[in-house]
Amino acid sequence: MNSFGHRPTLFVLVLALGTAHCAPAQASQVGGWWGGDWTCTIDGRPARMRWTAVDDTHVDCDGDESCSQSSGARWRGRFSDNGSAWVALNNPRPGVRGGLFFNHADGNRWYLPRPSNGRSNGWTTWNGQRYPLSCWR
Template identity: 40%
Template sequence: MKRTLVTLALLSLTTMSHASQVANAWYFGHWSCVIDHRAAQMVWEVVDDPQTSCNGNICSSSSGVAVKGWFKDGNGPWVKLINRSTSGTDLRFTYTGDSTRWFLRFDPNTQVANGNTMWRGNTYPLNCAKGKG
């Protein structure tokens, strides 16, 4: 009986996911950006994302991870980035400040990502380099 409980406990531990176990993507980390000639910052992180669901008095919890992004224009507030999608070195996401889609294409040789933002139907340049600004 004791061996069975130990085995079940070990199996439970090995199926848990943690942010530190997720493979790295090129856009993870801190970025110094320029948005339409203004200084800005962008951050993409993998965070622990536990989930709990209940049905009446019975609840279950599971571990998991999520990729979260934020963008800060100048001295403004941090704004969430959502709906992330990637294809190779292309990154598309939604800036929740005005719910517009933004785009970046990463050049691994220069470690710089160039792309554009949208505002009122117009595109504006967005350039980001690895490192905290």
């Protein structure tokens, strides 16, 4: 009991501390004629190719809970040769004449020129040899 004849009251001060939060950004649109699904032949065998835009947002936070965010999108490529499992196509980069250079998951370089009448005839490489790649939609 205190001097006023009452039990001591415990006052609790609650502080709501906000934490830094970076909300995810919406994926930006990426441009390119190669986006979407393609039917292909690779050295005469049936194949499929798919390019989709995927979110490429990066959030970096330091120890003081302050964050910076960069948002955007990038291309994700996939290829299936003669019904086999889908494999990654990497590092798509436009050429000076509007075609697309990219790498197969095994590291080999491929090329497709900008299509004419919905069809593109380019090439793949395997063990240093070039092979025909034809795609259309």
